[in-house]
Amino acid sequence: MPRTRVWKVDRDNPDPASVEEAAAIIVQGGLVAFPTETVYGLGADATCGPAVARIFRAKRRPMDNPIIVHVSCPDEVLPLVQKVDQTAEALMSRFWPGPLSILFRRSRRIPPEVTGGLDTVAIRCPDHPVALALIRAAGVPIGAPSANMSGRPSPTTAEHVLEDMEGRIEGLLDAGPTGVGLESTVVDLSCRPPVILRPGAISPEDLAPYLGEVRVADRSAGPPRSPGTKYVHYSPRARVVLVDGRPELLPPRVAELARHYSERGERVAVLCRSENVDCYQGALTLVLGPGNRPDLVARQLFARLREADLRGVTVVVAEGGFPRRGLGLAIMNRLEKASDEKITVSGGDGHGWG
Numbered sequence: 516m517p518r519t520r521v522w523k524v525d526r527d528n529p530d531p532a533s534v535e536e537a538a539a540i541i542v543q544g545g546l547v548a549f550p551t552e553t554v555y556g557l558g559a560d561a562t563c564g565p566a567v568a569r570i571f572r573a574k575r576r577p578m579d580n581p582i583i584v585h586v587s588c589p590d591e592v593l594p595l596v597q598k599v600d601q602t603a604e605a606l607m608s609r610f611w612p613g614p615l616s617i618l619f620r621r622s623r624r625i626p627p628e629v630t631g632g633l634d635t636v637a638i639r640c641p642d643h644p645v646a647l648a649l650i651r652a653a654g655v656p657i658g659a660p661s662a663n664m665s666g667r668p669s670p671t672t673a674e675h676v677l678e679d680m681e682g683r684i685e686g687l688l689d690a691g692p693t694g695v696g697l698e699s700t701v702v703d704l705s706c707r708p709p710v711i712l713r714p715g716a717i718s719p720e721d722l723a724p725y726l727g728e729v730r731v732a733d734r735s736a737g738p739p740r741s742p743g744t745k746y747v748h749y750s751p752r753a754r755v756v757l758v759d760g761r762p763e764l765l766p767p768r769v770a771e772l773a774r775h776y777s778e779r780g781e782r783v784a785v786l787c788r789s790e791n792v793d794c795y796q797g798a799l800t801l802v803l804g805p806g807n808r809p810d811l812v813a814r815q816l817f818a819r820l821r822e823a824d825l826r827g828v829t830v831v832v833a834e835g836g837f838p839r840r841g842l843g844l845a846i847m848n849r850l851e852k853a854s855d856e857k858i859t860v861s862g863g864d865g866h867g868w869g
């Protein structure tokens with residue numbers, strides 16, 4: 516395939532001619548990466564099985580890992596699903612456009628390639644002017660997983676997309692860094708209580724007023740309901756050791772582990788809060804942002820994991836300990852999935868933290 520065509524566009528006022536060119540590629544069955552408010556997506560016409568199959572080949576994504584369908588407004592959901600119940604209706608009007616993917620029973624307009632053979636389809640409406648303009652210009656729903664090679668950290672900049680996808684896709688709309696930095700929340704309303712299959716910026720606390728009780732899928736409890744959750748994810752090439760526990764207890768243990776691996780000849784980086792950088796003098800630090808700003812931490816997380824790879828790091832020792840509520844739940848989910856090993860530091864009163 517020839518080089519990937521890149522259109523630089525303004526986030527809030529994208530050049531219509533560039534968007535039209537990108538949309539034409541989608542309509543012809545090609546692949547275009549585009550920004551959303553979460554991460555960059557790798558888009559194809561969601562109603563065209565062969566186009567969607569190309570996404571899986573470009574990403575080397577397992578065929579049974581379904582992808583999310585992006586629409587530009589709630590009305591566009593109707594032809595894609597069997598029915599929209601009141602709860603889904605309420606969630607769409609409250610959280611769309613936004614980082615919430617909702618599972619529906621699929622209609623025949625959705626080819627099996629999109630859903631990995633499942634009879635449900637995940638749909639969302641992204642809160643990003645470029646994504647919305649692309650969907651409208653294409654005139655079809657756009658199926659899009661994150662625009663990274665399968666297993667790698669999701670791309671939050673156009674440069675990240677090119678690192679993985681240059682020459683593997685026809686086009687890329689570049690509108691600068693994404694906002695949230697972590698993938699959408701995925702919610703399944705088909706069971707009681709409803710289940711969050713993947714935590715994201717829309718938290719269980721945000722959903723509770725609409726869903727009552729809501730459960731967060733637990734990896735240890737039976738076979739995964741969201742096929743994607745069984746695969747390695749978000750991982751840099753380096754081995755990631757996650758150190759979890761109350762934030763104030765982490766630095767001594769993290770520093771000790773960093774020294775330990777360095778002495779063994781590993782190239783070590785410490786993934787840490789900005790306020791702790793001084794605790795790791797002499798070590799390479801990858802700074803996430805202030806511990807009390809989960810929004811900034813979420814935005815930096817994948818970029819810092821990719822930086823570890825670019826710098827040839829072989830072991831990342833990562834600070835955990837983000838409170839498991841709000842965006843913190845999604846941050847801890849991604850850190851845990853990126854990690855090969857978790858060490859929990861306990862001390863003091865022996866109770867939880869955060």
Ligand code: AMP
Pocket residue numbers: 580581582583618630633635636637659660661698699701712713740741742743744
């Ligand atoms: P990505 O596109 O990389 O953000 O990944 C999409 C995520 O949504 C994966 O974890 C999928 O397993 C999940 N997903 C998409 N469609 C469905 C579905 N129909 N049922 C369950 N999970 C889904």
Ligand code: MG
Pocket residue numbers: 660661669
């Ligand atoms: Mg992904």
